[in-house]
Amino acid sequence: MKKWVTPSTIGCFFGLFLLLGAAYAYHWHGYQKTQVQPIAFNHTLHSNKLNLHCTYCHIYTEKENQAGIPQSQMCMECHKDIKLESLEIQRLHQYWKQSQPIPWMRIYRLPDFVSFSHKRHGEKGVECIECHGNVSWMHEMRQIASLQEDWCIACHTSRGTPQDCSTCHKLP
Ligand code: HEC
Numbered sequence: 001m002k003k004w005v006t007p008s009t010i011g012c013f014f015g016l017f018l019l020l021g022a023a024y025a026y027h028w029h030g031y032q033k034t035q036v037q038p039i040a041f042n043h044t045l046h047s048n049k050l051n052l053h054c055t056y057c058h059i060y061t062e063k064e065n066q067a068g069i070p071q072s073q074m075c076m077e078c079h080k081d082i083k084l085e086s087l088e089i090q091r092l093h094q095y096w097k098q099s100q101p102i103p104w105m106r107i108y109r110l111p112d113f114v115s116f117s118h119k120r121h122g123e124k125g126v127e128c129i130e131c132h133g134n135v136s137w138m139h140e141m142r143q144i145a146s147l148q149e150d151w152c153i154a155c156h157t158s159r160g161t162p163q164d165c166s167t168c169h170k171l172p
């Protein structure tokens with residue numbers, strides 16, 4: 001009888017596992033994007049340690065479709081005289097002095113053909129954490145959900161929200 005359990009079959013077996021593992025890891029982390037930001041902003045410092053509410057900075061979430069990312073004017077309420085020795089804060093002062101917008105890199109982004117509203121979800125009691133994860137513990141912002149159609153629909157189904165295409169897609 002032929003021997004099946006040879007070192008090379010064992011090698012193949014583990015090789016296959018490694019490949020599957022790598023494919024799985026890629027799939028899982030495929031959307032876990034981070035970005036190098038113009039200023040190394042840290043949510044843990046501000047949301048957890050200083051206990052600032054999300055809407056203190058993301059001021060449009062309750063009023064509009066967008067959440068809004070704050071500009072230097074808002075940061076200067078504190079950083080006019082906090083942490084001036086920090087290089088990051090010096091960079092913030094530069095943007096402020098030159099009245100230049102801080103070119104924050106976007107992380108969560110839907111294609112233009114999808115309608116989405118922060119106001120609408122907030123009104124219905126959907127919390128930031130359900131879609132953006134535990135931001136208060138993120139030193140670096142990352143995307144924790146795929147933002148694919150099936151992700152939206154899974155939650156809508158569980159909450160009995162309308163499923164017709166025009167809910168999320170503007171019809172021409
Ligand atoms: C309510 C006050 C407040 C606001 C508003 C605020 N910060 Fe801060 N920030 C602080 C404090 C206090 C610290 C120091 C925290 C510590 O080290 O414990 C800090 C720390 C930082 C640091 C780390 C500095 C270093 O090198 O250690 C950066 C970068 C920073 N803030 C950027 C920003 C930006 C950008 C904004 C606007 C989007 C902003 N902050 C808004 C109070 C504030």
Ligand code: HEC
Nearest residue numbers: 041046047052053054057105106107108128132135136141
């Ligand atoms: C002191 C101001 C401040 C507070 C408080 C704050 N944020 Fe932010 N947030 C920022 C800044 C500045 C950025 C852009 C830089 C970055 O991505 O880290 C940002 C980025 C984000 C992004 C990514 C936006 C994108 O698509 O690029 C999300 C999501 C977010 N914040 C959610 C939250 C949530 C949830 C809370 C409350 C737990 C919160 N933030 C509290 C200032 C703040």
Ligand code: HEC
Nearest residue numbers: 054058061066067068069108109110116121126127128131
């Ligand atoms: C139902 C899911 C959901 C909830 C709840 C939610 N977001 Fe978002 N958020 C998104 C999606 C999806 C995007 C991308 C939107 C786009 O590209 O049009 C986004 C984008 C953002 C951005 C990027 C900038 C912008 O203006 O859109 C910030 C900042 C943000 N969210 C913060 C928050 C905060 C703070 C809360 C809670 C008050 C919150 N979000 C609640 C899904 C959600």
Ligand code: HEC
Nearest residue numbers: 115116120124126130147151152155156159161162167168
């Ligand atoms: C964590 C749960 C959750 C996720 C994830 C979620 N939604 Fe929602 N969505 C809701 C709830 C709850 C409502 C409110 C339904 C109602 O009005 O009764 C809603 C309402 C909406 C509405 C308004 C519907 C109307 O009739 O006015 C739109 C548009 C929408 N969602 C789009 C999206 C899109 C696009 C995504 C994915 C990018 C998404 N949602 C992800 C929970 C969610």
Ligand code: HEC
Nearest residue numbers: 110111114147148149152153156162163164165167168169
């Ligand atoms: C709850 C919100 C929601 C509903 C309901 C919904 N979609 Fe979508 N749809 C999305 C989102 C989010 C995307 C973007 C996914 C991505 O980035 O590729 C999308 C993408 C698409 C695309 C582009 C696919 C691609 O691969 O580029 C088509 C076509 C589409 N939807 C058709 C429909 C049709 C037809 C219906 C009704 C049967 C429907 N959608 C219902 C949220 C929704």
